[in-house]
Amino acid sequence: MHAHYLQHVPFEGLGSIEPWLKAAGHEITNTRLFESAEFPDLKKIDLLVIMGGPMSVNDENTFPWLVSEKQFICKAINSGNPVLGICLGAQLIASAMDARVYRNSEKEIGWFPIEGVASTDRSIFNFPPSMKVFHWHGETFDLPSGAAHLAKSDGCENQAFQIGKSVIGLQFHLETTPKAAWEIVSHCRKELVPSKYIQTEEEILSATPERYKSINQLMGSVLSFLLRKDG
Template sequence: MNHEVLAIRHVHFEDLGSLELVLGERGRPVRYLDVGVARIEAPNPVGASLMVVLGGPISATDDTFYPTLVPLLAMIEKRIAAGLPTLGICLGAQLIARALGARVYPAAQAELGWTPLTLTDAGRASPLRHLDGASTSMLHWHGDTFDLPTNATRLASTPACENQAFAWGDHVLGLQCHPEIRTDRFEPWLIGNASELAGRRIDACRLRADTAQFGPTLEAAARRMFGEWLDQVDTKS
């Protein structure tokens, strides 16, 4: 296995964000596989030191419309079975949940904007302690949710979404929320999702202002969380 990190990216502005800075500091190169540009089956799913499946505006169950989902699920299943570090963010977390046999489905209400996380006891005992709502808010941008996979441990919730974060074993972490957001790179999110914001009657100016207010604190907290998680999985892998 090499030291490379494989990041599966669905839309260009939903990248590793602040988490990539942590990897850079550790000398860990990131290779992005852009879905729809590169062949999804091309990389060896067990060849990288870490695989991250990033977010995107499609549903994790839209196999008929988006044929990249099935091979991506197969990649995730192979990573998990091999006991290798795997991280999912938003759509990525939903795909990990689905790969573990859990149901993914439309949430009772979309969650789009800033809301603090409420951590479970397990969450407070994990690297997610840095993301506790008492110290930082959190960005959310999703319309789907999922059941907690069998043998998974819930780490965090919000009033609108019970399963915001979960761990499965020592090597898998799913984050429905977006701790990776960078304040200075948020404008493409607003532009790329302009139709959704208008359709949901969400004020882009307010969302921009909230991100300017809460983003810097979250960036620092997310970097601490991710660094601690990397230390844990690197020790056990």
């Protein structure tokens, strides 16, 4: 089994996804888009993970590789590959599927609850009715055509979606570990301007081990769902 991930900045890696994939027997490779835009043969990978980053999907003039990345993502989805997008990654999936990505009415940075949008369709992933997760975003997306709405929050209506049976986009972060939280805070603390949905550095970094464990376990559930063989 072979998982490949697209990385946009050095300080946003796989987090808890990496040990989960290794335990499941996956070979892991990556494309470091801040170095080169070389993409793998889709026939040779079993899972594509698209990570976050501080840029916008609309910054194609500043980051020309966004054009080829979105083309690759579109090809992966149309080829039936399981695809997971996280934060910017979810926005890239939406953009690749011709959905609008734009500034959210509020930035969300820190630990805030999401609300799962329940579905009776067994082919749709169900999030918990309410769960506190980690956020760091200023933009949002319209749902791609035909996508199922999976989660929302008080600060952002479209928090997660699913396309078909094996593509999920998450506006929030379930892969975050204490080390990952420190990395993003240390590189992006200038964004921690007091606001309704922006926590302080101290609030962000004081999350308990149990909170990280709960989101990392849910991340594992999402991965298991995407890689299921009966879908």
